[in-house]
Amino acid sequence: MFETxxxxxxxxxxWIIISLLGSALVFLMFVQGGQTLLGHLGKNETERSLxxxxxxRKWEFTFTTLVTFGGAxxxxxxLFYATSFGGAYWVWIxxxxxxxxxxxxxxxxxxxxNFLGQKTYETFLYINGLxxxxxxxxxxxxxxxxxxxxxxxxxQVSWQGPARGLEAALNFQNLSLGLAVFFLxxxxxxxxxxxxxxxxxxxxxxxRHLLINAIPFLVFFLFFLIRLMFIDGFTYNPETGIVxxxxxxxxxxxxxxxxxxxxxxxxxxxxxxxxxxSLLKAKSxxxxxxxxxxxxxxxxxxxxxxxxxxxxxxxxxxxLQSSLTIQNASxxxxxxxxxxxxxxxxxxxxxYIFYTWRAMNKKQISRDELTSEHHLY
Amino acid sequence: MNTIDLTPxxxxxxxxxxxxxxxxxxxxxxxxxxxxxxxxxxxxYVKTGDPEWKKITSFxxxxxxxxxxxxxxxGIILEFEFGTNWSNYSWFVGxxxxxxxxxxxxxxxxxxxxxIAIMFFGWNKVSRKFHLLSSWLVAIGANLSALWILVANAxxxxxxxxxxxxxxxxxxxxxxWEVLFSPVAVNKFLHTITSGMVLAAIFxxxxxxxxxxxxxxxxxxxxxxxxxxVFGLMASLFLAVTGDGSAKQVARVQPMKLAAMExxxxxxxxxxxxxIGVLNNKEKRxxxxxxxxxxxxxxxxxxxxxxxPQHFVAGINDxxxxxxxxxxxxxxxxxxxxxxxxxTLTDFKNAQSAGNLVKADSLKSVFADPDFIKxxxxxxxxxxxxxxxxxxxxxxxxxxxxxxxxMLGFAFIAYFSLFLFFSWRGQLPxxxxxxxxxxxxxxxAYIASEAGWIVAEVGRQPWTIQDLLPTIASVTKLxxxxxxxxxxxxxVTFTVLAIAEVKIMLKAIQHGPKNLxxxx
Numbered sequence: 001m002f003e004t005x006x007x008x009x010x011x012x013x014x015w016i017i018i019s020l021l022g023s024a025l026v027f028l029m030f031v032q033g034g035q036t037l038l039g040h041l042g043k044n045e046t047e048r049s050l051x052x053x054x055x056x057r058k059w060e061f062t063f064t065t066l067v068t069f070g071g072a073x074x075x076x077x078x079l080f081y082a083t084s085f086g087g088a089y090w091v092w093i094x095x096x097x098x099x100x101x102x103x104x105x106x107x108x109x110x111x112x113x114n115f116l117g118q119k120t121y122e123t124f125l126y127i128n129g130l131x132x133x134x135x136x137x138x139x140x141x142x143x144x145x146x147x148x149x150x151x152x153x154x155x156q157v158s159w160q161g162p163a164r165g166l167e168a169a170l171n172f173q174n175l176s177l178g179l180a181v182f183f184l185x186x187x188x189x190x191x192x193x194x195x196x197x198x199x200x201x202x203x204x205x206x207x208r209h210l211l212i213n214a215i216p217f218l219v220f221f222l223f224f225l226i227r228l229m230f231i232d233g234f235t236y237n238p239e240t241g242i243v244x245x246x247x248x249x250x251x252x253x254x255x256x257x258x259x260x261x262x263x264x265x266x267x268x269x270x271x272x273x274x275x276x277x278s279l280l281k282a283k284s285x286x287x288x289x290x291x292x293x294x295x296x297x298x299x300x301x302x303x304x305x306x307x308x309x310x311x312x313x314x315x316x317x318x319x320l321q322s323s324l325t326i327q328n329a330s331x332x333x334x335x336x337x338x339x340x341x342x343x344x345x346x347x348x349x350x351x352y353i354f355y356t357w358r359a360m361n362k363k364q365i366s367r368d369e370l371t372s373e374h375h376l377y
Numbered sequence: 378m379n380t381i382d383l384t385p386x387x388x389x390x391x392x393x394x395x396x397x398x399x400x401x402x403x404x405x406x407x408x409x410x411x412x413x414x415x416x417x418x419x420x421x422y423v424k425t426g427d428p429e430w431k432k433i434t435s436f437x438x439x440x441x442x443x444x445x446x447x448x449x450x451x452g453i454i455l456e457f458e459f460g461t462n463w464s465n466y467s468w469f470v471g472x473x474x475x476x477x478x479x480x481x482x483x484x485x486x487x488x489x490x491x492x493i494a495i496m497f498f499g500w501n502k503v504s505r506k507f508h509l510l511s512s513w514l515v516a517i518g519a520n521l522s523a524l525w526i527l528v529a530n531a532x533x534x535x536x537x538x539x540x541x542x543x544x545x546x547x548x549x550x551x552x553x554w555e556v557l558f559s560p561v562a563v564n565k566f567l568h569t570i571t572s573g574m575v576l577a578a579i580f581x582x583x584x585x586x587x588x589x590x591x592x593x594x595x596x597x598x599x600x601x602x603x604x605x606x607v608f609g610l611m612a613s614l615f616l617a618v619t620g621d622g623s624a625k626q627v628a629r630v631q632p633m634k635l636a637a638m639e640x641x642x643x644x645x646x647x648x649x650x651x652x653i654g655v656l657n658n659k660e661k662r663x664x665x666x667x668x669x670x671x672x673x674x675x676x677x678x679x680x681x682x683x684x685x686p687q688h689f690v691a692g693i694n695d696x697x698x699x700x701x702x703x704x705x706x707x708x709x710x711x712x713x714x715x716x717x718x719x720x721t722l723t724d725f726k727n728a729q730s731a732g733n734l735v736k737a738d739s740l741k742s743v744f745a746d747p748d749f750i751k752x753x754x755x756x757x758x759x760x761x762x763x764x765x766x767x768x769x770x771x772x773x774x775x776x777x778x779x780x781x782x783x784m785l786g787f788a789f790i791a792y793f794s795l796f797l798f799f800s801w802r803g804q805l806p807x808x809x810x811x812x813x814x815x816x817x818x819x820x821x822a823y824i825a826s827e828a829g830w831i832v833a834e835v836g837r838q839p840w841t842i843q844d845l846l847p848t849i850a851s852v853t854k855l856x857x858x859x860x861x862x863x864x865x866x867x868x869v870t871f872t873v874l875a876i877a878e879v880k881i882m883l884k885a886i887q888h889g890p891k892n893l894x895x896x897x
Contacts, residue, residue, distance in 0.1 A: 057498055060449075060490035067453055068482030074460065075479035078471025078547075085457060086464025086853035093461060093863050096454050097870070103450035104874050107442060113884030115877035152728040154546045155468050256517060331472045332542070332549040342480050349487045356491050360504050374435065374893050375442065375497040 002340040008238075010336040011326045013091055014310065017318075021069040021206035021292060022140070026181060026351055028062035030192045031055050031290070033185030033213075035102075037131035038122060041193065041205045046367060048122075049110070050377070054196045054365050055189075056106040056377040061353070063103060075339050079329035080314055083157045087149050088139065088165025090236035095135045101127035106377045130182065137181030139165075141174030143306040144250065148315035160318045175230070176224045183217035184271075184295065191278055192286035198364035205280065214275045229254075234312040237326050243312050243323045253305040260308070264301035270294020288334040379567055383849055389860035390462045390852050396864065397454045398834070404448035404878075406826050409523055409570050409735050410577025411441050412516035414608060416509075418601075423509045432510075432595050436890035437581065440495060440824035447878050451871060462860065466841050473539050473548045473556060474529055481525035489518030523573075523877060524566050531562035534833070535630045536842050541754055543725050543744045546846070565833075568619035571612045572826055578609025579822040582796055583888055586815030589806055596890050601820060603800045610793035616786060621681060622763065625837075628690070631843060633768070634836035636693045637775040639678060640667050644695040648688050650677035653780070656773050663829035683828035693772070697765060708759065708768050715760030718753040758845045767847070770838040778831040792818060845856040 034055045038165040040217065042048030065204020072256025074081040085092050101124040108114045147168065148160035161167045168174045190210040194203055236242060246252070254261040280283045280344065307313035307326050314324035363369075370376065408849045415437050422430035456478060458565040460467050467474070495503060495511035503511070532539075538555025550556060582605045585598035605613045633640070640656050641648065644667065654671035656662065683690070691705055699707025706714075725740035742748050760769070798817075799805045805812070838845040 057494050060493065063449065063453070064482065064486045064490045067456060067486055070456055070460075071475065071479035071482040072473060074467065075475030078475050079468055081471060081475065082464040082468035086462070086467070086855075089461055089853070089855060089859065092457060093866075096461075097866065098459050100450045100867075100870060100874075101451055103453070103875070104446045107446040108877055108881060111881045111884070112888065113880040115880050116873070153730065154722075156465050156854075164855070164859065198756070210782070224464025331475065332545075334400060335472050335476055335550045338550065338553045339476055342476075342483060345483055349483060353487065353491050356495055359507075360499065361492060362502070372501065373498065373780045374500075375439065 002337045005337075005340075007330075007333045007336070008327070010333060010340060012331045013340060013343075014072075014336055015304070015307045015313075015326050015328065017346070018069070018295075019071055019300045019307075020346075021065060021072055022303050023299035025062065025065045025202075026184070027036055027135075027188065027295045028058070028065050029136075029181070029185040030188030030292070030312065031059045031062045032102075032129040032133050032189070033182070033187065034129070034189030034192060035125035037123065037186060037189050037193075040209055041190075041202055047199065047202055047211045048368065049370055050197050050199055050365060050367070051193065052106065052109060052122075052125075052377050053370065053373075055191060057360060058192075059102065059106055063099065072339075076331055076336060077324070077326065078331055079151075079155060080324055083149060083151065083324060083329075084139075084165065085137055087157045087159035088142070088161070088314065089159075090163060091135055091139055091165035091168060092130060094166075095139070098128045098131040098135070099334050102132070102169065106169060134175075134178040135169075138169050138174045139177030140176040140181075140302075141171070142168050142189075143303075143313050144231070144233070145171050145173050146234070146315035146323075147324060148318040149316050150319035151316075151322040153192045165348065173224065174228060176220045177225075180220035180224055183213045183220060186213040187217055187271075187275060188288065188291055188295065191274060191291055194278060195285045196361060196364055198375060199334070199365040201243075203283075210275065211279055214279075221274075234315040236312055236322065236327070236332045237324070238310055238327060241325070241328055243315070243320045244327070246322070249311060250305050253309045253311060254269045256309055259306070260304050262303045263297050263304075264280070265359055267294045267297030267299075267301060270297060280297050304337040307321040343355055383852065385857040386855065386860060387848050389857050389864055393462060393860055393864040394458055395834070395865065396453075396871070397451055397674045397869055398830065399460060401451035401455055402761060402827060403447065403823065403875065404444050404831055405523075406452065406573035406576040406823075407444050407580055408441065408448055408519050410575070410606055410612070411444075411518050411572030411580065412512075413439060414577055414581060416516045417604060417608070419509050419512050423505050429596055429877065430600075432893050433600055434891050435893040436597060437601070438891065440882060440885060443878060443881050445493070447874055450874065454867065457873060462853050462855075463841065464853040466846060468547055469846055469851070470533075470536075470539075470842055470849045472545075472547055473532060473536075476553070477525040477529040477532075477552065477556075481522050481721070485518050485525060487518075487524035488566040488715055489515055489522060492518065510839075520570050522569060523570055526560045527566045527569055528557055528559075528835075530554055531559055533840075533842055534565075534837055535559055535561040535626070536845060537561075537652060541744055541750075541757075543722055543741050546722065546726070548842075561630060564619055564622040564626060568616065568623055568829075571619060572617040572829060573787075574612035575616055576822040577827050578605040578793065579789065579818050581605035581610065582609070583819040585818040586812040587886070588760045589811045590809065595806070599800070599805060602796060603763060606793050606797040606800055610790070610797055613702055613786065613790045613793055617790065619661060620783070620786060624681050625684070628737060631837060632691050633693065633696050634770065634775070634832075635682060636691065636696060637772045637836050638779040638832060640772055640776045641678070641690065641693045642667050642694050644692040646679065646689045647676045648678040648682075648690040649673035649675045650681060651780070652775075657778060660858075662772065671811050692830060693769060697769065702874065706756075708765050711759040712763060714753045715756040717757060717760075718749070718757045719752070719760035721749075737853045755844060756841065758847050758850070761847050761850045762839075767839055767849075770836050775832055775836040778835070780829040782825050782828040782832060785828075789818075789822070789825070805895055 038048055038051050063300045105121040105124040109118055149157055151157055187210060190206040193206040229251040232245045232247055234243055235246040235249055269293045271294035272295060274287040278287030312323035312325045316322040415434055419432060420435040422434055422588050496515050499508050502784040513735040537559040538550060538552035540551045542549045581601050585601040588594040588598040638650055652674055654670045655668050657666055678690050679688040680686045689703060695709050699705055721740060721743055726739040728740060781798045799808050841848055843852040850854055
């Protein structure tokens with residue numbers, strides 16, 4: 001069935017999958033956000049254990065989504081993989097480092113003989129939550145603001161940025177997206193705790209921190225989004241592949257692709273409703289689902305205006321013609337076709353994740369469970 | 378950039394990759410094997426309802442959990458390092474290589490990570506049967522992820538199902554099934570997962586034996602040893618069979634690696650296999666005297682490599698200097714042919730940018746010419762360095778790693794047989810000497826396992842893609858100091874975390890299966 005599709009359609013299909021994985025990743029970073037709230041929400045050992053064990057059952061989803069996001073990007077747009085990872089070296093290495101120290105922290109944190117002590121592992125979780133979210137946000141920010149690199153005729157990258165990618169964090173537009181992702185992950189983390197933990201003190205504190213983090217999230221996100229409407233974007237001619245700057249490109253993209261505009265607005269409304277209803281109602285636990293699906297729609301729409309409508313999704317401001325587009329960075333038609341068959345597995349994966357998530361979260365985690373369960377973090 | 382000496386950069390980049398891979402491989406094989414053992418134990422629990430089996434299952438599951446997280450941590454770096462440190466490689470072959478990595482995520486990692494949560498936390502939340510199913514799915518997921526990454530690795534050693542596209546300057550996939558079912562991939566997968574099973578069985582026996590020596594957890598230990606020795610014996614026999622399959626493929630697709638594995642310099646018919654040997658230094662080896670000492674099994678190398686005791690086996694010198702009588706090209710000849718292929722690509726690109734479409738079209742068609750593919754493009758990678766020695770892997774490392782691996786592999790078969798026998802005769806608690814040996818077998822299993830990867834990876838140097846792309850053309854152009862810093866960052870991090878892991882594991886073993894259920 002996929003064989004009959006044109007290369008262009010396959011490229012778009014894969015950009016949608018990348019967008020879906022990217023947006024699922026941002027939603028699942030409620031784990032990272034939650035990790036940075038441990039100290040604020042857990043005032044004693046039992047409370048902190050509740051928080052850590054609540055997140056500990058989900059951290060692998062986030063991790064696996066990140067790995068799959070990387071793998072899918074590699075398979076479908078290998079030129080991005082080669083250019084960005086090799087070029088913006090330090091950004092990606094620091095992101096990786098932040099995830100390495102996370103992976104062991106849950107398992108090791110409360111175990112006897114853990115060598116570094118519980119506090120260290122909790123600090124690791126904090127660093128992961130802080131660096132992981134901000135840097136991923138900054139890296140995605142460069143999809144709009146561009147980077148300094150050129151590609152030679154063999155498509156080999158030479159990076160011109162002075163700090164191998166870290167220079168992106170000096171751009172306020174990128175940084176505001178990074179901070180928006182950071183505060184959003186904390187908002188989602190607080191909402192997740194309200195949903196998952198049966199402990200009144202944690203619920204109350206989560207609610208307070210929901211408000212405390214929702215405000216900077218909105219400030220940074222709205223700054224990013226509004227400014228995005230006014231900055232120059234980079235457009236390419238699908239016939240010649242030539243890239244040129246275009247004023248108000250991302251605003252144009254939204255207006256020319258109204259479906260994505262609706263997606264964005266619905267997404268933002270979902271996030272706001274999730275936050276608002278949780279703050280206003282006395283005992284609402286469903287905010288995570290509204291804010292979570294809102295996050296997925298919002299981030300997907302951002303990815304789509306970055307890559308669709310003949311937009312260069314990884315522009316080079318050093319050498320415009322080296323910019324990456326879904327057209328010039330993709331795999332061959334054959335590989336995209338093969339991978340499209342593989343993508344038919346995605347609904348099954350989502351189905352079993354949904355099923356097991358429900359089975360595990362039917363009952364909220366409580367103090368009782370901490371004493372009856374023999375595998376604890 | 379070509380004028381700058383890339384050696385330090387390549388060394389640091391390789392060191393970083395080797396560091397990550399070797400740390401990763403300290404933790405993965407246990408996961409690959411012990412998940413099956415756990416699933417079997419839990420099956421017995423569900424079938425019999427005997428709470429002791431639940432306790433046994435939970436105990437090994439606990440140790441598995443400690444081990445699992447750090448395997449995940451080192452794994453993520455490996456995947457992204459292809460991009461960060463080998464970006465030219467990532468473009469040159471991303472069209473083929475990216476696919477298995479993505480499939481690994483979609484098909485295997487989600488399976489593993491979703492059901493692992495049920496496995497650890499679902500005892501009281503889902504039905505017994507669903508929990509059991511989850512444990513099996515974790516084992517399947519872990520081994521499926523091994524399948525895809527090994528398909529990717531096998532493709533680097535034997536690039537099947539692909540064609541070069543000069544337009545994009547990269548290799549593109551032409552047959553997914555050839556990539557997936559390449560004989561090298563199938564064999565590599567089976568050899569690797571069975572090695573994990575062997576290691577896990579040795580791990581289980583070693584710890585159980587320690588309990589017997591300490592006179593504690595007797596039922597757990599005896600039952601675990603029975604399961605692990607049956608499982609280990611079957612796996613180790615299969616390991617030998619797949620090892621033999623690997624040797625035959627290496628002989629065919631990577632003759633230089635085979636020669637290095639055996640320290641085999643001068644090709645001959647009816648070649649003998651070195652059972653035990655000590656290599657001379659490089660001068661002597663190059664002068665035709667490779668061994669200070671060796672015990673050789675006559676004709677065995679020919680037999681094992683080609684299934685024929687009289688068959689000719691090429692040595693390092695034949696492969697370096699050529700052997701026209703045997704149809705082996707010399708490396709200088711391959712260098713010339715590779716340079717023609719590279720120059721044709723450059724001419725094509727130049728013609729394209731000059732707008733000379735007629736010339737570009739005719740040069741492009743050259744890349745589709747079967748003779749050009751066979752004679753020139755198949756040697757593309759040789760066009761990157763004129764240094765003959767660059768194309769010979771490190772012989773001592775490859776040789777010793779190979780021999781250590783094989784010797785230990787055979788020792789493991791005997792070891793499992795012995796433990797199965799003791800277990801069958803009910804003699805285990807009395808066999809103090811063997812119980813004392815058992816924990817010491819655990820590090821040997823790790824050494825054998827790592828040695829296997831050293832043979833596979835050091836033995837194929839300098840190739841990232843056999844004959845098509847050497848490390849020198851694969852590496853990301855970074856300042857070598859940058860890579861040195863990240864190498865140190867990861868070396869320190871992994872080492873600290875590995876120490877923590879071992880300490881936690883030892884504590885958990887000392888603590889034993891106390892408070893691990895056994896009531897329902």
